[in-house]
Amino acid sequence: MESENPINISELASHPSVADLLESCATIAGARVFIVDLAGAVAARSEARRCACPLCSSPPERFECAPPVRAEVRLGGEVIGAVCSCGAGASAAEAAACLARALGMKAADQADLDSLSEELLSKYEEINLIYDISGAIASIFDERRIAERVLDRVMQAIGAERGLVMVTNKKTGELELTAAAGLPANASAEWRSFFEGRVCDDVAGAGKAVVVDGRRDSAVGGDLLMGPPMVCSPLLAGERVIGVIALARKGGGGDFTSGDLKLLNAIASATGIAIQNARLVEEAKEQERLRRELEIAASIQASLLPDAPPQVEGAQIAARTIAAERVGGDYYGFFQGAGGRTSLVIADVSGHSIAAALMAATLRSVIRAATAQGGTASEVMGRINRMMYPDLESAEMLVSMLYIEYDPGSSTLGIANAGHNRPILWRGGECSLVKIPGILLGVLPQHVFPEERLPLLPGDVALFYTDGLVEAEDESHEPYGDDRLMAVAAANGSLPLDRLMEACLEGVRRHVGAETLYDDVTMIAIRQK
Amino acid sequence: MAETSILVADDEPFIVRLLTFALKKGGFAVTEARDGEEALGLLRARRPKIVFVDAMMPKMNGYELCRAVKSDPELRGTYLIMLTAKGQDSDRDRGLEAGADEYMTKPFSPSQVIQRVTEILQSLKG
Numbered sequence: 207m208e209s210e211n212p213i214n215i216s217e218l219a220s221h222p223s224v225a226d227l228l229e230s231c232a233t234i235a236g237a238r239v240f241i242v243d244l245a246g247a248v249a250a251r252s253e254a255r256r257c258a259c260p261l262c263s264s265p266p267e268r269f270e271c272a273p274p275v276r277a278e279v280r281l282g283g284e285v286i287g288a289v290c291s292c293g294a295g296a297s298a299a300e301a302a303a304c305l306a307r308a309l310g311m312k313a314a315d316q317a318d319l320d321s322l323s324e325e326l327l328s329k330y331e332e333i334n335l336i337y338d339i340s341g342a343i344a345s346i347f348d349e350r351r352i353a354e355r356v357l358d359r360v361m362q363a364i365g366a367e368r369g370l371v372m373v374t375n376k377k378t379g380e381l382e383l384t385a386a387a388g389l390p391a392n393a394s395a396e397w398r399s400f401f402e403g404r405v406c407d408d409v410a411g412a413g414k415a416v417v418v419d420g421r422r423d424s425a426v427g428g429d430l431l432m433g434p435p436m437v438c439s440p441l442l443a444g445e446r447v448i449g450v451i452a453l454a455r456k457g458g459g460g461d462f463t464s465g466d467l468k469l470l471n472a473i474a475s476a477t478g479i480a481i482q483n484a485r486l487v488e489e490a491k492e493q494e495r496l497r498r499e500l501e502i503a504a505s506i507q508a509s510l511l512p513d514a515p516p517q518v519e520g521a522q523i524a525a526r527t528i529a530a531e532r533v534g535g536d537y538y539g540f541f542q543g544a545g546g547r548t549s550l551v552i553a554d555v556s557g558h559s560i561a562a563a564l565m566a567a568t569l570r571s572v573i574r575a576a577t578a579q580g581g582t583a584s585e586v587m588g589r590i591n592r593m594m595y596p597d598l599e600s601a602e603m604l605v606s607m608l609y610i611e612y613d614p615g616s617s618t619l620g621i622a623n624a625g626h627n628r629p630i631l632w633r634g635g636e637c638s639l640v641k642i643p644g645i646l647l648g649v650l651p652q653h654v655f656p657e658e659r660l661p662l663l664p665g666d667v668a669l670f671y672t673d674g675l676v677e678a679e680d681e682s683h684e685p686y687g688d689d690r691l692m693a694v695a696a697a698n699g700s701l702p703l704d705r706l707m708e709a710c711l712e713g714v715r716r717h718v719g720a721e722t723l724y725d726d727v728t729m730i731a732i733r734q735k
Numbered sequence: 736m737a738e739t740s741i742l743v744a745d746d747e748p749f750i751v752r753l754l755t756f757a758l759k760k761g762g763f764a765v766t767e768a769r770d771g772e773e774a775l776g777l778l779r780a781r782r783p784k785i786v787f788v789d790a791m792m793p794k795m796n797g798y799e800l801c802r803a804v805k806s807d808p809e810l811r812g813t814y815l816i817m818l819t820a821k822g823q824d825s826d827r828d829r830g831l832e833a834g835a836d837e838y839m840t841k842p843f844s845p846s847q848v849i850q851r852v853t854e855i856l857q858s859l860k861g
Binding site for chain 1: 752753756757760842843844845846
C-alpha cells in the first residue's frame with residue numbers, strides 16, 4: 207500500500223509548521239505528543255515534559271506496544287501514520303485526533319502539490335526538449351540531417367523503439383522516407399506498404415496527428431515493423447503538410463499517451479518549419495547560382511560581339527542586339543573573306559546558359575576558320591556544320607544561322623540558311639521574305655545547304671533577325687510575327703539603318719506592352735548604296 | 736532525515752521547486768537556499784556534496800559564492816554546478832573562472848540532471 211501513497215509521514219513531520227502544531231497539541235493534551243510512522247518509529251515528538259508518566263519521562267524512539275492514545279493519520283482513506291500520546295489528560299485523545307486530522311489534510315495538500323510538481327516536471331522536460339531540438343536544427347539546412355537529429359531526440363524523450371520521418375518530394379509531392387531508426391534494414395518494403403497506406407497518408411492528407419493503440423488494430427500489430435501502438439504527427443509548413451513523423455513500439459510495451467502526441471506535435475511543428483527553412487535556403491542558393499551563371503554567360507556572350515559593323519565598299523551595314531532578361535543564345539559577327547568579300551553571320555544557339563555562350567564562342571572560331579578557307583556561302587556553311595557537329599551533338603544543342611556573303615563587285619548577297627528565320631528584302635517601299643531552305647546546324651553531320659543568290663539594287667535593304675523579334679508575345683500570347691515586322695519595315699525602309707531597326711524594335715515593344723522580352727533580339731541590316 | 740547531499744541555491748522559486756522535486760524523486764536528499772549567503776551558511780552547516788548555484792542571486796551572487804567555496808579549504812571539494820540561461824556564454828565563462836566545476840543551462844532536462852548528479856556522486860565516491 208505504501209507504494210501507492212508516496213507521502214512520507216517522517217518528511218511531513220519534519221516541516222516547521224508541524225513542529226508548532228505538535229507543541230500546541232501537547233499543551234492542550236497536557237502530555238507529550240508523538241507522530242509515528244506505520245512501523246511505529248517516532249518521526250517527531252513534542253519537546254516539553256507535561257506529566258510524570260513513564261512515556262513522558264523517557265520518550266521512546268519506537269512504540270513497541272499500543273500507547274494509551276492513538277489517532278490514525280489518513281490520506282484518501284489510507285493510514286499513513288499515527289499521532290500518539292500518554293493520555294494523562296482528558297483532552298489528550300481529542301488533541302491527538304485534531305493533530306491527526308490536520309496531518310491528513312497537510313498530507314493531501316502535499317500529495318496535490320507533488321502531483322502538480324510531477325506535471326510541471328514533465329512539462330519542463332518537454333519545454334527543454336523542444337528548446338533543445340529547435341536550437342539544434344536551427345543551424346542545419348539539410349533536410350535529412352534535420353530529420354535524423356529530430357528522430358533521435360524525440361525517440362529518446364518519448365521512449366519509442368522505432369521511428370521514421372517522411373518528407374514530401376519537392377517535385378512530385380510524394381512522401382519519401384528521409385530518416386528511420388530501429389527498423390530492420392531488410393524489411394522496409396513491407397513496412398512501407400502498411401505504413402504509407404494506413405497511417406501516413408491519412409495524417410498527411412488530413413494534417414492531423416493520430417495515436418493508434420495496440421488493441422485497436424491487433425491484426426496488423428503483431429510482426430509488422432511499424433505496427434501499432436504508434437503515434438504519428440504531420441510536419442507542417444504553415445498549413446501545408448510537408449511530411450510526417452511517426453513513432454512505434456513504446457518502451458515497456460505500453461500505449462502512447464495523449465501527452466506523447468502533444469509533445470510529438472510540438473516537435474513536428476518545429477521540424478516542419480526547419481525543413482521549410484532548409485528548402486528556402488536551398489532555393490535561394492540555387493537562384494544565386496543561376497544568377498551568377500547567367501551573369502557569366504552574358505559576359506561571355508557580350509565579349510563575342512563585334513564593336514562596330516565593318517565599312518564595306520558599295521554598301522552600309524548596321525547591327526543591333528538587345529539581351530533578354532534571361533540570357534538567350536543570340537550571336538552575330540562580321541568576317542573578312544577572300545577577294546574583299548565580307549561575310550555577315552547571325553545565329554541563335556539553343557539554351558540559355560554558360561554552355562550556350564561557350565558554344566557561341568566555339569561557333570565564332572569555327573566560322574572564322576571556315577571563312578578563311580574561302581568558297582561559296584553554301585560551301586562555308588557545309589564546312590561550319592561539319593566542324594560544329596561533334597560538339598553540338600555531344601552537348602545536345604542546335605544552332606540556327608544565316609551565313610551571308612556580300613560581293614561588292616556584283617552587289618550580290620550569297621545566303622546559306624541553317625534553319626534560321628527568313629530574311630526580309632525591302633525594295634521600293636515593299637517587303638518580301640526570302641525563302642531559303644536549310645536544316646539547323648547539329649542535326650546531321652554532313653549536309654548540303656542550298657545557296658540563294660540575291661542581287662541588290664541601289665537602295666535595297668536586306669534585314670536579318672533572330673526569332674526573339676518575331677516570336678515576342680503580347681499578354682494574350684500572340685507572337686509579333688513576320689507580317690507585323692514586314693509592315694513596320696516597309697514603312698521605314700528608306701530611313702537610315704539605325705532608325706529602321708529602332709522602328710522595328712519599337713514595333714515589338716508596343717506589341718509586348720507590359721510583358722517581358724524572354725529572348726534576345728538581334729538584327730543586322732545591309733543597304734546597297 | 737537522509738544526509739544532505741545536494742544544495743539548490745537559486746532565488747527563482749520555480750527553479751528551486753522543480754530541481755528539488757526532481758532530485759528528491761531521484762532519491763537524493765536536497766536542501767534549498769534562496770540567496771548566496773544562506774547557501775554559504777548551509778554549505779558550512781550541512782556539507783552538501785553538490786551545489787547548484789544560480790549566477791544571479793541576492794546578497795551574494797553565484798560567482799562570489801563559487802569563489803568563497805573554492806577558497807575555503809574545508810569546502811573546496813564541493814562540486815559546484817553553475818546555472819546560467821541559454822545563450823549567456825559570458826555568464827558561463829565567468830562561472831567557470833570563479834571556480835564552478837561545470838555549468839548547466841536553463842531550461843534543462845530534469846531527467847538528465849538526475850543522471851548527471853548520479854554520475855558526479857559516483858565519481859566523488861571513487
